Amino acid sequence: MAGLNVSIAFFFLVVGVCQVLRQLSKRLLSPGAYGCLARELAGSLQLCMSCLELRMLVEIGPWGGGFGPDVVLTLLFLLFAVHGASFDGASANPTVSLQEFLLLESSLAATATKLLAQGAGMGMGWAVTKLYWSWELSQFHLIQNLIAPECISAIRTALHHAAFAEGSCSFLFHLVLFKLRQSHPVYRVPALAATVTFLSYTAGPYTGAFFNPALATAATFHCSGSSFWDYIRVYWLGPLTGMLTALLLFQGNIPRLFQKNLLYRQKSKYKIPKAKFLTASGQGSSLARGNPAPLWAWCLA
Incomplete structure (x- = not known):
């Protein structure tokens, strides 16, 4: 279990360093630069390094440990619960940033900056993790360095099945995210962590269950066994389609593109009361006889 302890210490170190980076950036940068650039960079760096180490444990741990x-x-x-508590509002996921843009919650410039920061963070995370593995602090890292040149694609099923799996994971993740957006972090963080864990357990054997295009690009695009366009179809088009489907199902429209609700009929908040005529007993309506009704004859139900 010594190798597992080294990995757990690495997780703590990554979270601590990224938290320090967030605090320094918040003090030195403007709120806009921090929110669009530094926060996403730190979140993507933390997510990538943690997930690469965890993926190594998934592949080597059962028979090596x-x-x-x-x-x-x-x-x-536990990792995703810590991520949810420490990310400070960052998504570290291009589909979430594009969703915010489509919901009119983020401008084009801010969204482009977030995507660039996420790509840079994932690239830095991959490079730093590879350097960390080269130190061979545990037997897991030694084995990882030996098998790294023969890296195999995480797609272990037909391409259309793989794209469907990634799209379905993204669809369910975004539905839960929509439902919990206004919830207190005490409830939102563990619920999202449980959702990610369930989806990873279900779809992991088929695609790795990334449902995060930037993370998938850093983790598996360099592996042999699938072409670049296969990776694009599975790990980019699949999650983007799942996100758009969840957005349409939850909202009924895409606010950035059109305002009309395509799925749900909008109900008025106010009920328009119906007017009733009061007539004296044994007499017909004054309006029916052509006479104007007295003011007391009108009442609203």
């Missing part, structure tokens, strides 16, 4: 998937799933849940 003797622990089962329950250990990895527990670590996954």
Whole structure:
């Protein structure tokens, strides 16, 4: 279990360093630059390094360390709970940033900056993690360095099945995200962590269950076994389609493109009361006889 302890210490170190980076950036940068650039950069760096180390444990741990998937799933849940609590509003996910743009919550310039920061953070995370593995602090890292040149694609099923799996994971993740947007972090963070853990357990054997295009690009695009366009179809088009489907299902429209609700009929907030005529007993309506009704004859239900 010494190798597992080294990985757990690495997780703590990554979260601590990224938290320091966030605090320094918040003090030195303007709120706009921090929110669009530094926060996303730190979040993407933290997510990429943690997920690469965890993916290494998934591949090598069962036969190299003797622990089962329950250990990895527990670590996954705890990691994403920590990410949710420490990200300070960052998404570290291009589909979430594009969703905010389509919901008119972010401008084009801010969205483009976030996407660039996410790409830079993922690239830095991949490079730093590779350097960390080269130190071979545990037997897991030694094995990882030996098998790294023979890296195999995470797509282990037909392409249309893989794209459907990534799209479905993204669809369910974004539906939960929509539902919990206004919830208190005490409830939102563990609920999202549990959702990610469940989706990873379900779709992981088929595609790795990234449903994050930037993370998938850093983790598996360099591996052999699938072409570049296969990766684009599965890890970019699949999650983007899932996000758009969740947005349409939840909102009924895409505010950035059109305002009309395509799925749901808008109901008026106010009820228009119906007018009733009061007539004296044994007499017909004054209006029916052509005479104007007295003011007391009108009442609103």
